[in-house]
Amino acid sequence: MAQSLESIPNNVDLSSDRRLQRALEQWQPNFLSWWKDVGPEGFQAHQVYLRTAVSVETEGWAHFDYVRMPEYRWGIFLEPKSERKIGFGDHIGQPVWEEVPGEHRNALRRIIVTQADTEPASVEQQRLLGRTCPSMYDLRNIFQVNVEEGRHLWAMVYLLHRFFGRDGREEADELLARRSGTGDKPRILNTFNEPIDDWLSFFMFAMFTDRDGKFQLAALAQSGFDPLARTTRFMLTEEAHHLFVGESGVDRVVQRCAELMAAGKDPRKEHAVPLDVIQRYINFWFSLSLDLFGGEVSSNAADFFASGLKGRFREDTLEEHTGMGQTYKLEVPEGGKLVEQEVPLRNAMNEVLRDEYVKDCQRAVDRWNKTLVRAGNRGLSLFLPHRRFHRAVGPCAGSFFDLQGRMISEAEFKAHEAEWLPTAEDREYVKSLMHPVVDPGKVASWIAPPAKGINGMPVEYEYVKPPAA
Numbered sequence: 427m428a429q430s431l432e433s434i435p436n437n438v439d440l441s442s443d444r445r446l447q448r449a450l451e452q453w454q455p456n457f458l459s460w461w462k463d464v465g466p467e468g469f470q471a472h473q474v475y476l477r478t479a480v481s482v483e484t485e486g487w488a489h490f491d492y493v494r495m496p497e498y499r500w501g502i503f504l505e506p507k508s509e510r511k512i513g514f515g516d517h518i519g520q521p522v523w524e525e526v527p528g529e530h531r532n533a534l535r536r537i538i539v540t541q542a543d544t545e546p547a548s549v550e551q552q553r554l555l556g557r558t559c560p561s562m563y564d565l566r567n568i569f570q571v572n573v574e575e576g577r578h579l580w581a582m583v584y585l586l587h588r589f590f591g592r593d594g595r596e597e598a599d600e601l602l603a604r605r606s607g608t609g610d611k612p613r614i615l616n617t618f619n620e621p622i623d624d625w626l627s628f629f630m631f632a633m634f635t636d637r638d639g640k641f642q643l644a645a646l647a648q649s650g651f652d653p654l655a656r657t658t659r660f661m662l663t664e665e666a667h668h669l670f671v672g673e674s675g676v677d678r679v680v681q682r683c684a685e686l687m688a689a690g691k692d693p694r695k696e697h698a699v700p701l702d703v704i705q706r707y708i709n710f711w712f713s714l715s716l717d718l719f720g721g722e723v724s725s726n727a728a729d730f731f732a733s734g735l736k737g738r739f740r741e742d743t744l745e746e747h748t749g750m751g752q753t754y755k756l757e758v759p760e761g762g763k764l765v766e767q768e769v770p771l772r773n774a775m776n777e778v779l780r781d782e783y784v785k786d787c788q789r790a791v792d793r794w795n796k797t798l799v800r801a802g803n804r805g806l807s808l809f810l811p812h813r814r815f816h817r818a819v820g821p822c823a824g825s826f827f828d829l830q831g832r833m834i835s836e837a838e839f840k841a842h843e844a845e846w847l848p849t850a851e852d853r854e855y856v857k858s859l860m861h862p863v864v865d866p867g868k869v870a871s872w873i874a875p876p877a878k879g880i881n882g883m884p885v886e887y888e889y890v891k892p893p894a895a
């Protein structure tokens with residue numbers, strides 16, 4: 427029996443809108459059966475020490491307790507209304523919209539559906555990982571991420587049901603019908619169809635792909651469509667934990683490798699991940715995640731900005747908000763070489779957001795490099811490949827570049843591919859390390875223990891309890 431809607435925490439006064447309530451009541455059991463079918467496999471009856479958002483107030487959004495995942499209270503939260511004005515684009519200074527303006531309906535629906543689609547996709551991608559967790563702490567963390575992606579899906583489905591009538595309801599149903607990685611009904615964006623079948627990939631995904639989520643949500647948090655802005659602002663508070671899981675997860679893999687190297691040992695012989703394999707995983711997941719920002723020059727992006735639907739990262743802190751009369755310089759491949767192009771700034775909004783993303787990724791890589799040095803390794807470092815490397819979206823797709831972004835021939839790329847991107851052997855080796863470690867406080871051979879536990883609990887706390895016999 428599905429939970430009654432009244433038991434779903436919400437601050438949108440659901441019970442006062444009977445039509446909406448009925449529509450969501452019809453969607454809810456389908457969500458739960460989707461969760462049971464393609465959510466975390468083998469752990470649906472376990473008791474997991476989870477954070478549940480019960481309100482948007484500081485003390486309400488981080489309530490910790492043991493929960494069985496299908497009973498997690500997926501709530502609908504929007505930050506409170508304020509007297510905001512549209513902060514950028516052609517409608518700058520006008521009051522924000524509380525309803526969808528007819529002329530922006532299609533664009534908004536498309537943005538919301540694209541955002542929404544990534545949430546269930548990531549749960550599907552990660553569904554088998556519980557079986558090979560490197561520690562109980564990590565097991566709990568992946569489940570936390572999974573239930574919150576489920577909540578983010580609820581957040582977007584609420585917007586579709588509330589503001590897009592029948593079309594919105596159909597889109598909400600489609601969100602449960604598509605499946606990551608399938609040929610006939612794949613997820614919308616390419617990265618969300620990639621398999622994630624080992625924990626190094628999961629940490630890379632949470633580091634690089636979830637970080638696209640941070641920047642896209644931050645751009646939507648500026649939206650002139652206020653319900654979207656208020657929803658995404660609250661989602662960002664949860665997103666921070668996902669990024670922590672990714673960044674610190676990779677850091678612990680680097681730390682284990684670094685400590686072994688500093689002790690004169692071969693990480694491979696000690697069942698850890700060698701540095702060159704870590705680098706190839708970075709190259710792969712960073713380049714894949716760069717694609718999620720869309721093409722470098724995009725009329726969609728220009729339209730989204732002009733119409734006030736999607737701003738820049740921290741738009742409210744910038745000095746100029748129309749993007750008019752300004753240009754952006756970039757190098758694109760043309761006729762077999764790179765040529766400099768100067769495009770109107772509005773058309774480069776995807777690239778502007780990607781710039782912020784790259785800076786944030788570099789900060790995390792700098793931290794991993796400090797970990798290498800702290801363990802006693804000099805002269806070794808990890809790095810981000812150039813943003814032209816291994817792209818499948820935008821003008822660089824179809825051309826070949828090395829890690830420094832130099833244009834090369836396909837033959838040259840092929841000759842170096844095994845140095846630059848994970849090989850079948852790398853993937854097999856990483857998979858061979860994936861044995862479950864579930865004794866509280868113990869960790870797998872390939873990763874350092876976490877620095878501290880969750881919510882003030884010790885690292886050896888029993889974060890996941892098996893179902894009662």
Ligand code: BYC
Pocket residue numbers: 537538540541544545548575614615616617635636637638639640642643717718719720721722723724725726727736776819
């Ligand atoms: N894969 O004008 P263009 C997250 C399509 S992650 C496949 O260059 P645009 C999360 C594009 O749709 C954040 N197709 O790009 C993370 C268009 O198609 P049409 C998710 C792609 O439209 C981890 C064509 O190529 N949120 O939250 O300016 C776990 C030309 O497009 C891709 C959002 O994405 C791709 N990678 O920008 C859980 C925010 N890229 O028109 C969650 C909403 C582009 O030819 N989405 N295309 O049919 C958007 O703002 C935009 O749709 C995009 C693309 C930034 C994705």
